[in-house]
Amino acid sequence: MDTALAYKERFVRGEMKATEIVEKQLSFIKEHDPKIGAFLSLLEERALKKAQLLDAKRRENKPLGKLAGIPIAIKDNMHIRGEITTCGSRFLTNYQAPFDATVVRLMEEEDALLIGKTNLDEFAMGSSTENSAFHPTKNPWNLMCSPGGSSGGSAAAVAARFCPLALGSDTGGSIRQPAAFCGLVGFKPTYGRVSRFGLVAFGSSLDQIGPLAANVKDAALLLEVMGQHCDKDSTSLPLPPANYLAELQGSLQGKKIGVPWSFLSSLRDPVASNFKEALGLLKELGLSLIDVDIPILKNSIAVYYILSTAEASTNLARFDGIRYGLRSQKAQTLSEIYDLSRDEGFGDEVKNRILLGTFVLSSGYKEAFYKKGQQARTLFIEEFRSAFTLCDLIALPTAPSAAFELGTFHTPLEMYLQDIFTTPANLAGLPAVSLLSGFSSDKKPLGLQLLGPQLHDAEVLRVASAFEEALGLCSASPSLEAKP
Amino acid sequence: MDFSESELEKLSRLCRIELRSDEKMRLRENLSKILSYIEQLKALELEGVAPCNHVLPQLKNVLREDRAQETLSREEFLKNAPQHIGGMIRVPPVIRMEE
Numbered sequence: 001m002d003t004a005l006a007y008k009e010r011f012v013r014g015e016m017k018a019t020e021i022v023e024k025q026l027s028f029i030k031e032h033d034p035k036i037g038a039f040l041s042l043l044e045e046r047a048l049k050k051a052q053l054l055d056a057k058r059r060e061n062k063p064l065g066k067l068a069g070i071p072i073a074i075k076d077n078m079h080i081r082g083e084i085t086t087c088g089s090r091f092l093t094n095y096q097a098p099f100d101a102t103v104v105r106l107m108e109e110e111d112a113l114l115i116g117k118t119n120l121d122e123f124a125m126g127s128s129t130e131n132s133a134f135h136p137t138k139n140p141w142n143l144m145c146s147p148g149g150s151s152g153g154s155a156a157a158v159a160a161r162f163c164p165l166a167l168g169s170d171t172g173g174s175i176r177q178p179a180a181f182c183g184l185v186g187f188k189p190t191y192g193r194v195s196r197f198g199l200v201a202f203g204s205s206l207d208q209i210g211p212l213a214a215n216v217k218d219a220a221l222l223l224e225v226m227g228q229h230c231d232k233d234s235t236s237l238p239l240p241p242a243n244y245l246a247e248l249q250g251s252l253q254g255k256k257i258g259v260p261w262s263f264l265s266s267l268r269d270p271v272a273s274n275f276k277e278a279l280g281l282l283k284e285l286g287l288s289l290i291d292v293d294i295p296i297l298k299n300s301i302a303v304y305y306i307l308s309t310a311e312a313s314t315n316l317a318r319f320d321g322i323r324y325g326l327r328s329q330k331a332q333t334l335s336e337i338y339d340l341s342r343d344e345g346f347g348d349e350v351k352n353r354i355l356l357g358t359f360v361l362s363s364g365y366k367e368a369f370y371k372k373g374q375q376a377r378t379l380f381i382e383e384f385r386s387a388f389t390l391c392d393l394i395a396l397p398t399a400p401s402a403a404f405e406l407g408t409f410h411t412p413l414e415m416y417l418q419d420i421f422t423t424p425a426n427l428a429g430l431p432a433v434s435l436l437s438g439f440s441s442d443k444k445p446l447g448l449q450l451l452g453p454q455l456h457d458a459e460v461l462r463v464a465s466a467f468e469e470a471l472g473l474c475s476a477s478p479s480l481e482a483k484p
Numbered sequence: 485m486d487f488s489e490s491e492l493e494k495l496s497r498l499c500r501i502e503l504r505s506d507e508k509m510r511l512r513e514n515l516s517k518i519l520s521y522i523e524q525l526k527a528l529e530l531e532g533v534a535p536c537n538h539v540l541p542q543l544k545n546v547l548r549e550d551r552a553q554e555t556l557s558r559e560e561f562l563k564n565a566p567q568h569i570g571g572m573i574r575v576p577p578v579i580r581m582e583e
Contacts, residue, residue: 098560192540205538234546235538302522313499320500323573327566333576339502351501352514355492358499359515372525374535379528381536413517429539454539 001477004070004164004218011069014058018051018069022113025071029116029162032480037137038147038156040076040086042116047071050113057111065111066225072107073157073166076117077124078209079198080104087200088120088132088150091325091345101198102230103167103209110225115163118153122347123316124174124202126150127418128406131349136406139181141444141478145403148178154212155182160480165222166212171203172304173398173422175210176434180398180447183436183476185213185464189223190454191429192237195230201315203308204235206426215474216435216465220244223457237455247458248465255463257282257450258292258391267397270440275397278437278448278467282395285466292387292394296379297424301416303380304423306360306373313357319345352412380427388453393463396421398434398447421449431457433464436473445476485519487512 010016026044033039054068074080077087079097081104086092100108108114121131129137129152137152139145140160147156151168155178158166168175170188179186187210194209201207211222224244230236259279267275279289321327321341328340346354360369387394398421409415425432430451437448448467452460468474492512496503503511558571567574 095564098556098564192543231548235540235543237540237543299524299528302524305518306522306525317499321566322575323561324564325566331576334578336502337575338500342499342501343503346501348507348510351503351507352511352518354499354501355495355511355515356518358495359519362495362498369522369525371535372528372530374537375530375533376525376528377536377539378533379530381539411517412514413521416518427539 001161001214001474002164003214004221007070007164008068011058012064016069018054018113019048021069021071022047022051022115025115025163032160033162035138035143036140036156036160037135038118038153038160038162039073039116040088040119040134040153041084043080043083043114046083047113047115050108054111054113065109066221067107067110067112069111069113070165071113071115071163073116073118073154073163074104074114075120075151075154075166075168077120077169077200078104078167080114080117083117085117085200086134087124088122088134089345089347089350090133091319093326095325099198102195102232103226104198106225106228116157118151118157118166120153121150122350123200123312124150124169124171125312125349125353127173127177127415128404128409129153130406131347133347138406139403140480141183142403144405145444146181146406148181148399148403150174151178151212155179155184155186158182158184158212158214159478161477164214165218167209168212169199169207169209170426171206171308172419172426175212176422176432176447176449177399177418179212179434181403181445183445185216185219185433185435185468187211187219187223187433187461188425188431189227189457190237190431192235193431193457194223194226195228195233195236197230197232203311204315205311206308208426216433216461216468217245217248219433220248220461242458244458244461248462250462252463252466253286255287255393256391257287257289258387258394259289260294260297260387260394260396261291262293262295263297264396267400270402271397271400271446274438274446275448279395281470282467285470287463290391292390294383294387296376296383299376300423300427301420303373303376304419304427305356305416306369307377307427309353309357310361310370310373311357313354313361316350316354321345349412377427380424384424384428384430384453392452393460394451396449396451398422398449402440402444402446425451429454431460433460435464435468436476437471438473485516485523487516487519
């Protein structure tokens with residue numbers, strides 16, 4: 001698979017003009033995306049205009065940005081000024097963003113070519129991209145299967161080679177699980193490392209933007225550009241940007257990887273055997289493995305779905321049909337505008353979560369659910385902290401299975417249980433990466449997840465990079481000619 | 485935990501979503517299943533554990549200088565409004581004159 005850095009090199013060396021890159025990718029997308037459904041919209045005009053500016057810049061020997069010549073897709077819950085942001089929802093079908101998300105501004109300042117906006121579960125609520133109000137996305141490795149979710153469109157776009165990099169958002173695993181299902185690198189940075197300004201909020205204390213990439217280097221490159229303090233996000237860490245690319249080098253000697261074995265007793269093949277092989281490879285790299293005990297992990301799903309839905313129910317209260325978005329044609333009174341617009345505009349899963357979140361915050365239940373969830377969250381932070389006194393990173397599988405077929409899960413709870421290994425990193429605000437660790441016997445990608453202490457993003461990426469190099473599979477990509 | 489119809493009605497009012505009769509049954513079943521699952525928290529020993537509001541201990545009361553900045557223009561804002569009139573958002577009358 002072509003990496004983002006390869007695109008950049010071709011452009012910088014003059015082997016390909018930026019306009020040629022954009023035209024080639026757009027025509028490839030138009031040919032193949034109808035069977036995948038990765039994109040909700042293409043930014044044809046914008047990308048070509050930017051490419052022309054970039055070609056002129058190169059001709060005039062002006063300095064080129066870190067992302068020069070790299071086509072990048074963006075999950076459609078982040079704003080690009082003047083373009084539509086749908087969040088995969090009927091509510092926002094025609095919503096035109098009046099400002100740029102900070103990540104969009106930072107990427108364009110470094111000369112990225114933003115080529116399209118990708119499909120997602122409505123408001124990023126889901127683990128399969130089947131909850132999009134527009135269409136499901138298919139996994140390029142197997143068109144019967146889900147690419148994962150909620151950043152399924154971004155993952156499918158990179159796996160299908162529509163673009164070498166894409167942005168996702170991760171509230172409970174929405175970058176990492178699609179990365180695992182599509183054979184990619186997906187990175188959720190430390191909470192607060194990347195500005196959330198311009199990302200439509202789902203669970204504000206959990207949400208974090210991050211890259212989906214063909215390899216760890218590309219993910220580090222994008223994080224280097226996006227990981228900047230932003231005064232428009234009060235949870236943005238006031239830290240100088242880091243050199244994630246340079247920090248990929250360095251010794252792993254003496255590093256310890258913790259494995260919470262008691263939490264993994266129900267692992268089944270192919271994930272179980274692949275996870276053990278991945279641990280074996282880490283050992284060969286000179287890392288030592290130790291058993292760590294983090295008993296609170298078994299409560300991840302319960303705590304996550306209490307806190308994330310509570311936050312979602314308040315965040316989504318702003319969609320009232322008054323100022324923007326859908327307004328029910330049937331509404332005659334002000335009350336009906338609220339009640340009917342929200343019924344017509346939101347899909348089933350969003351309603352499930354708003355109702356659940358409202359319930360756990362409601363008088364009489366708040367103490368029993370929301371407050372207990374917040375207390376349990378403290379235990380996640382404390383238990384991870386004490387585990388990290390014994391080890392440098394923690395390894396987990398990314399998902400309990402390889403990509404499942406579309407339509408596999410019939411109730412929300414069954415789908416929620418798929419997030420068992422990814423939600424802990426969000427609850428504790430930790431950096432976590434998923435990367436390709438091999439394939440199942442039916443040729444579906446599998447993912448290894450590495451978690452680090454807060455602000456140890458560079459260390460997580462360094463170990464991931466060494467693992468990736470030792471495994472030697474990151475050039476693998478699916479054939480788009482294959483029949484489902 | 486079972487979720488009664490009256491509880492769903494109350495919730496629907498609290499979150500301002502008019503639920504259609506065809507979706508009520510499904511939503512009740514979904515919520516009952518999820519609530520039964522999350523009730524596992526009752527078994528956790530949480531006496532004396534402080535509730536977590538924020539995962540970044542280094543950030544407290546983040547304030548910035550109060551300075552004038554450009555804001556969205558009225559025209560730009562109204563582009564996304566479902567109905568507007570005379571530069572303002574249009575809504576149905578809230579107060580009606582008595583006959």
